[in-house]
Amino acid sequence: MRALKVLVFVMGLAILVGFAVVVITIATRLDDGKETQAGFGRAEVGVPEGCVVAEIVPADERLLLRIDGPEARGCRTILVLDLETGARLGQLDLTDAPAGGARAEGGSD
Numbered sequence: 001m002r003a004l005k006v007l008v009f010v011m012g013l014a015i016l017v018g019f020a021v022v023v024i025t026i027a028t029r030l031d032d033g034k035e036t037q038a039g040f041g042r043a044e045v046g047v048p049e050g051c052v053v054a055e056i057v058p059a060d061e062r063l064l065l066r067i068d069g070p071e072a073r074g075c076r077t078i079l080v081l082d083l084e085t086g087a088r089l090g091q092l093d094l095t096d097a098p099a100g101g102a103r104a105e106g107g108s109d
Contacts, residue, residue: 043085052075053065054066062081065081076095
């Protein structure tokens, strides 16, 4: 009878250790090794007068702002911002293109 009690105790201990390993593994994978960073604080993004922010889209580590309004004021653009720093990474100017499609600045024909 004593051997049975020892066996039950050892098996219960094995179950607890196994459960602890599973919980630690799940917690480690959820953390993914990345530390949570505070936001960049405050960043100012200039929008031309008469233009409005029509759409905001997060994309991976970027933030896309679609600016809309009169094309004559330079309003039809998409601003690309870095979510971590708030820095402006680039700008896409939307224009009425000929049937050939879009062309990158400085690209070859």
